[in-house]
Amino acid sequence: MNILFLSLSDFSTIEEKGIYTDLMREFVSENHNVYIISPTEKWKDRPTKLIDKGSYKILKLQIGNTQKTNLIEKGVSTLTLESKFLKGIKKYFSDIKFDLVIYSTPPITLQKAVEFIKKRDNAKTYLLLKDIFPQNAVDLGMLKKTGIKGLLYFYFRNKEKKLYHISDYIGCMSQANVDFLLNNNPELSRENVEVCPNSIEPLIIEKDENRIAEIKIKYEIPINKTVLIYGGNLGQPQGLDFLIECLRANERNENMFFIIAGSGTEYYKLKNFFENENPKNARLFPHLPKDDYDLLANSCDVGLIFLDKRFTIPNFPSRLLSYLQASMPVLAATDISTDIGQIIEGANFGLWCESGNLEMFNSHIDKLCNSNLREQMGVNARRFLENNYTSKHSYEIIMSHFK
Structure with missing residues (x-):
């Protein structure tokens, strides 16, 4: 054709x-x-x-x-x-x-x-x-x-x-x-x-502990904490006011560390927050060399998804795929219109809360600081990707109409 x-x-x-x-x-x-x-x-x-x-x-x-x-x-x-x-x-x-x-x-x-x-x-x-x-x-x-x-x-x-x-x-x-x-x-x-669905051709992500330690040292990221990463667009759809609330609330959490890496129309909000409050438990990166970003992202422990709580349409962020590819459990804080939380929790590769529910978000962080839970959810994440979200799946769905 x-x-x-x-x-x-x-x-x-x-x-x-x-x-x-x-x-x-x-x-x-x-x-x-x-x-x-x-x-x-x-x-x-x-x-x-x-x-x-x-x-x-x-x-x-x-x-x-x-x-x-x-x-x-x-x-x-x-x-x-x-x-x-x-x-x-x-x-x-x-x-x-x-x-x-x-x-x-x-x-x-x-x-x-x-x-x-x-x-x-x-x-x-x-x-x-x-x-x-x-x-x-x-x-x-x-x-x-x-x-x-x-x-x-x-x-x-x-x-x-x-x-x-x-x-x-x-x-x-x-x-x-x-x-x-x-x-x-x-x-x-x-x-x-x-x-x-959004789909990719999955890569095999090899996790080299020595390289992971090197990249964390290079970018001043703790070796012994659970690292949560948000990577991608920083715009209005992401509802970044709640992300800032989460950063403030976990300022003294000794078990975890936030990495925010990306750009967008709302980046200045985060930049102002970091400049004014200088959080010790988080780092903000406007831009990293691609190889460094990929290595850093694949070295983290939990992938974050945020969506503005005002949405009545069911968004489904494609950044989920990179987390699944890296066998990384997901913590999502979104509106109630999307079904991404149902999918994440239904397949047991992460946790969900409504955007704005700080108590539940923090409770989920505490659970995800458990390395055994993270490991099992990570295995589930990669399996779910390979069984549901590959480009082969999307190709076959499209071509089913032409056989």
Whole structure:
């Protein structure tokens, strides 16, 4: 089959590790002809070009700036995405007849590009639903359903419904996402909406105790404490006010230590907290060399997940996969709409509490300071990944519709 994959992820080879590159490698390994559009933002000053890797092709499409810019430029760039994708398809892939188009949210603004291929080639379309927008923006107060912001909401809600309408199949991250989508979009057919989870091609993580000690010494991390790591985006969706509460509450906990590593729009909150209060039981890293970060992350004892308690949509953070890959138990503090806590505790590879419940969070930390419990949960974590969240699983779910 000729497969077209549309994404906002910026990569120049599918040999990179990630939920989309791992999935595309699976399609290539199964002898499909894979074509990818992976944009690069204007501030990087890289003109549009087609990269031919033989078994697959990547169109590096220059788009406007959606990161490291102001809200107005980000909005304009987002609104012009589908016209740029459409032009790229017509210019570089005019002679290719596609059998299947796969695309992900965010963004929801690729609808016309998908619709063009669907009509031109009579192609099937598969949406990987990673983000339910604009409702997530309403939950966080970025948009409203009334006033000026209400006009924006209804514009994006209309785009969202059109994207669902042209999607032959919609793969959701979890069952809670399936239920939310069907309950809020009753016009959708239950037969066309399914669970197609975040997934990776798992690496074997070898834990060398000498290297672990070296990296901890290098970054001034205690050797003899249970180390909890939060790595990734530090933005509004993560509800970082509660993370700061947790840091304060465990300032004198002699058994554990926090590592926070990442960047995002709310990073300054954490930076101010560390500068003003200088917590002795935590370290904040804005950026680490990739090899050091990977080694450090895989040297920790517990992986942390935080989500803002205001969410009514069921988010399912992909950072869970890196924790499972490292055989690391998970401690999640989230809203009550997501089912990530049910999955974590149901498979016994971690613990969950509602974001804001500091007493339960601290109780869970005390339990996870038990090395025997952590070891068993770590084994369960890796087993769950291999049995449920591999790119092979996602590939087979998608291709089940074409056998």
